[in-house]
Amino acid sequence: MFYVPKAVVAALAAPVLLASPSFGQSVEQAGRAPLAGPRYADFADLVLTAPMIVDAVIDSVVRIKGEEASGVAPGMARFYVNAQVQTLIRGSSGIPRKVGYLVDVPIDSQGDVPRLKHLRVLLFARPVANRPDQLQLVAPDAQRPWSPAADALVRRIAREAIAADAPPVITGVGNAFHVPGSLPGEGETQIFLSTADGSPVSLSILSRPGEQKRWAVALSEIVDAAAAPPEPDTLLWYRLACALPAQLPESSLDAADPANAQKAREDYRFVLRSLGPCDRSHAY
Numbered sequence: 001m002f003y004v005p006k007a008v009v010a011a012l013a014a015p016v017l018l019a020s021p022s023f024g025q026s027v028e029q030a031g032r033a034p035l036a037g038p039r040y041a042d043f044a045d046l047v048l049t050a051p052m053i054v055d056a057v058i059d060s061v062v063r064i065k066g067e068e069a070s071g072v073a074p075g076m077a078r079f080y081v082n083a084q085v086q087t088l089i090r091g092s093s094g095i096p097r098k099v100g101y102l103v104d105v106p107i108d109s110q111g112d113v114p115r116l117k118h119l120r121v122l123l124f125a126r127p128v129a130n131r132p133d134q135l136q137l138v139a140p141d142a143q144r145p146w147s148p149a150a151d152a153l154v155r156r157i158a159r160e161a162i163a164a165d166a167p168p169v170i171t172g173v174g175n176a177f178h179v180p181g182s183l184p185g186e187g188e189t190q191i192f193l194s195t196a197d198g199s200p201v202s203l204s205i206l207s208r209p210g211e212q213k214r215w216a217v218a219l220s221e222i223v224d225a226a227a228a229p230p231e232p233d234t235l236l237w238y239r240l241a242c243a244l245p246a247q248l249p250e251s252s253l254d255a256a257d258p259a260n261a262q263k264a265r266e267d268y269r270f271v272l273r274s275l276g277p278c279d280r281s282h283a284y
Contacts, residue, residue, distance in 0.1 A: 038150045040157075040233040041242050041280040042141075047157040050124035050138045053090040055146060056083035056099065061116045064102070073140075076104045077113050081143075083121070089151075090158050093127075101125065101135040103143045120146040122154060141282055160235040167219060167236040169196035170243035176252040178263040185209040189267035191252070193244075205267035215271050229274060242278035244271075 047053065064078040072078045081101055088095045101123065107113050124142040125135035137143060144150060160166060174192040181187045191203040204227070205215040216227035217236065230236035248268040253261040 038153050039279045039281055041278050043153050044157050044238045046124040046142055052125045054123040055087040056085050058083045058116050058119045072104055077107050078104050096133045099133055099135050104140055122146050167239045168199040170239050171196050173249050173252050176264045177254055178260040183209050189264045241275040
């Protein structure tokens with residue numbers, strides 16, 4: 001067993017201690033059935049937050065106890081890990097072949113912890129100043145078991161995030177209005193979204209008698225006739241499904257026409273149903 005200096009533990013513990021205690025809550029903890037395979041939203045949260053993504057294999061672990069383990073959530077144990085780097089998936093600089101970091105992992109009812117040694121993992125981390133061989137995980141669940149599916153998903157999200165046409169961060173809902181058509185049941189709703197960088201994003205929902213309601217998202221001032229809903233498990237889907245509020249804000253609606261305002265609410269709910277739930281298993 002190797003010695004872990006207290007200074008190293010103190011430097012690396014900050015991200016874990018400052019993170020929201022509920023971040024990392026699993027679907028099993030929340031009493032819901034787990035989804036098969038890696039969840040897009042879980043990995044998108046991590047990929048978009050972490051300046052470094054590392055594929056590594058754990059060499060050795062030391063359990064951290066006492067005051068160095070203060071702040072560890074009930075049912076969890078803290079470890080200092082040494083791992084062999086397989087690949088630096090994303091990072092602005094190089095990385096040593098071996099790195100160390102702190103991680104909190106769940107323990108079972110008997111106090112046993114999962115076997116970590118030789119486990120291949122994906123690490124979502126930030127570098128430690130003046131310590132190139134040390135990493136800080138960006139969230140309590142930022143060590144994820146490696147699998148071909150998880151690796152492929154992480155790389156795909158990373159590519160989507162740096163693409164020239166990457167969708168912006170949605171920060172809220174702006175104005176929304178419904179315009180009735182000339183026939184009963186005909187009409188169009190326009191919903192404008194606010195974004196972190198001011199880029200235009202809007203939703204349009206079209207209703208026609210005898211036809212299925214249709215909607216599309218536009219990422220420019222002009223709504224293209226070929227615009228369509230986002231494909232599931234894409235960055236645009238994530239930006240919408242994980243950011244839109246459950247209800248259309250009343251401040252977005254024209255209170256002067258209650259009937260049109262109600263149509264806009266119905267069309268907004270239609271968009272949310274079409275997107276489906278954000279498949280995030282942790283909570284903030």
